[in-house]
Amino acid sequence: MNEEQWLEELLKFSGEDGKFSEKQLKILEAAIEMFAEKGYAATSTSEIAKRAGVAEGTIFRHYKTKKDLLLAIVTPTLLQSVAPFLAKEFAKEVFEHQYEHYEDFVRALWKNRYAFVKKYLPAIRVFWQEIAFHDEIQKQLKTVFTLHVYDKFANIVRHFQEKGEIEDIPVETVIRLTVTTIAGFFATRFIIMPDYVWDDEAEMERTIQFLMNGLRKKDA
Amino acid sequence: MNEEQWLEELLKFSGEDGKFSEKQLKILEAAIEMFAEKGYAATSTSEIAKRAGVAEGTIFRHYKTKKDLLLAIVTPTLLQSVAPFLAKEFAKEVFEHQYEHYEDFVRALWKNRYAFVKKYLPAIRVFWQEIAFHDEIQKQLKTVFTLHVYDKFANIVRHFQEKGEIEDIPVETVIRLTVTTIAGFFATRFIIMPDYVWDDEAEMERTIQFLMNGLRKKDA
DNA sequence: ATAAAATGTGAGTGAGTACTCACTTGAAAA
DNA sequence: TTTTCAAGTGAGTACTCACTCACATTTTAT
Numbered sequence: 001m002n003e004e005q006w007l008e009e010l011l012k013f014s015g016e017d018g019k020f021s022e023k024q025l026k027i028l029e030a031a032i033e034m035f036a037e038k039g040y041a042a043t044s045t046s047e048i049a050k051r052a053g054v055a056e057g058t059i060f061r062h063y064k065t066k067k068d069l070l071l072a073i074v075t076p077t078l079l080q081s082v083a084p085f086l087a088k089e090f091a092k093e094v095f096e097h098q099y100e101h102y103e104d105f106v107r108a109l110w111k112n113r114y115a116f117v118k119k120y121l122p123a124i125r126v127f128w129q130e131i132a133f134h135d136e137i138q139k140q141l142k143t144v145f146t147l148h149v150y151d152k153f154a155n156i157v158r159h160f161q162e163k164g165e166i167e168d169i170p171v172e173t174v175i176r177l178t179v180t181t182i183a184g185f186f187a188t189r190f191i192i193m194p195d196y197v198w199d200d201e202a203e204m205e206r207t208i209q210f211l212m213n214g215l216r217k218k219d220a
Numbered sequence: 221m222n223e224e225q226w227l228e229e230l231l232k233f234s235g236e237d238g239k240f241s242e243k244q245l246k247i248l249e250a251a252i253e254m255f256a257e258k259g260y261a262a263t264s265t266s267e268i269a270k271r272a273g274v275a276e277g278t279i280f281r282h283y284k285t286k287k288d289l290l291l292a293i294v295t296p297t298l299l300q301s302v303a304p305f306l307a308k309e310f311a312k313e314v315f316e317h318q319y320e321h322y323e324d325f326v327r328a329l330w331k332n333r334y335a336f337v338k339k340y341l342p343a344i345r346v347f348w349q350e351i352a353f354h355d356e357i358q359k360q361l362k363t364v365f366t367l368h369v370y371d372k373f374a375n376i377v378r379h380f381q382e383k384g385e386i387e388d389i390p391v392e393t394v395i396r397l398t399v400t401t402i403a404g405f406f407a408t409r410f411i412i413m414p415d416y417v418w419d420d421e422a423e424m425e426r427t428i429q430f431l432m433n434g435l436r437k438k439d440a
Numbered sequence: 441a442t443a444a445a446a447t448g449t450g451a452g453t454g455a456g457t458a459c460t461c462a463c464t465t466g467a468a469a470a
Numbered sequence: 471t472t473t474t475c476a477a478g479t480g481a482g483t484a485c486t487c488a489c490t491c492a493c494a495t496t497t498t499a500t
Contacts, residue, residue, distance in 0.1 A: 041261035055449040184400025214434030275479045
């Protein structure tokens with residue numbers, strides 16, 4: 001019918017079970033676009049209403065406050081961001097040796113998150129721009145990370161450390177280096193220099209080589 | 221007299237030659253604090269005036285608009301951020317082999333920028349939070365980077381590639397990996413997880429080892 | 441068919457908003 | 471001493487903000 005499928009997919013994680021009216025989706029779409037462009041604080045509800053083709057009151061029928069509207073965007077985005085770690089099959093996949101090497105795991109993660117970033121870029125922008133200013137979002141991130149991401153990630157790292165594949169440095173450090181290397185590419189690629197001419201495949205290859213060489217265990 | 225020396229040092233790069241009244245410094249200090257906490261758009265000039273202990277009109281005596289006040293903070297911060305590359309001695313230092321290895325250069329850069337980040341953290345926060353929303357800041361960054369940073373950095377990288385120290389991958393990629401590795405640490409250390417218990421020296425050591433192993437030329 | 445509930449509307453409201461301007465102050469220049 | 475002028479003031483201005491509410495329309499339940 002319309003081309004807001006990506007939005008409805010994003011909202012899979014919203015709690016409210018799929019009951020979104022046309023106008024409500026229009027509101028969310030407009031809000032994501034405008035928050036991404038000008039920021040939450042600089043975007044007025046009247047502007048959102050206008051862009052969504054909706055009366056201002058309709059926004060407040062669905063969201064008690066402007067901040068509620070923000071959270072309705074940011075919470076699903078956070079959950080989609082760490083979606084691989086929320087999936088039940090995920091840890092299993094890794095430990096039933098579907099990935100023989102840490103590099104295979106990193107590659108799978110990369111491809112998966114690359115597709116995600118391309119698809120939801122505006123919502124991701126909103127998330128990272130506003131997290132600095134809103135305690136609720138910061139707390140959400142901390143909770144989700146410690147509850148659903150950290151342990152699984154740490155187990156994977158330890159697994160490959162025991163296999164002697166990667167250096168015996170603290171798992172926190174391995175996680176940090178892995179995440180910032182991948183996120184550093186995405187940030188440069190999509191936010192800082194989106195207009196530069198990128199050869200994504202080649203750059204992924206170089207970056208993963210860099211990461212693996214950096215983490216690989218040196219023979220004693 | 222007061223403890224705003226850091227501010228006056230930041231403003232060395234402001235163009236207006238050191239002529240800052242007491243009240244003007246108070247305004248800048250208050251603005252940096254509040255912009256860092258709540259963001260530019262969510263901070264009102266009346267709040268800034270109140271925190272600075274100044275009448276609201278005084279702000280507009282010194283800065284025609286609120287955005288001018290923002291730029292008076294952001295521009296010096298940008299310039300201080302890339303200060304090592306602005307210094308004349310810098311390129312010389314590198315090419316007269318004051319640094320024998322790329323690692324020495326990275327170490328020098330790290331220590332220097334670590335001190336900088338610790339000192340000016342709130343101003344840096346403002347810079348990175350607002351760059352997303354203001355074209356003028358984006359343009360400034362692009363100009364400064366291409367004009368003063370990129371060429372020097374690229375020459376250094378090429379120098380050590382010719383020496384056979386680091387892998388023959390595009391200089392842009394080497395720069396990106398170096399910068400995001402260092403910046404990734406600073407972001408995690410000071411912004412994302414400032415409350416975590418950090419052993420800064422050890423973490424620097426691990427990160428630099430990671431970086432050098434990642435970039436080191438593999439013998440054919 | 442009818443009641444009831446959910447969804448949508450837009451003029452209205454009071455609390456700000458960035459910015460102005462006529463005026464005061466204090467210190468240096470004449 | 472008198473003049474000049476930058477620095478500082480705060481009430482005032484036109485306007486925008488998030489949010490409300492009485493009412494209209496559409497959807498669902500009975």
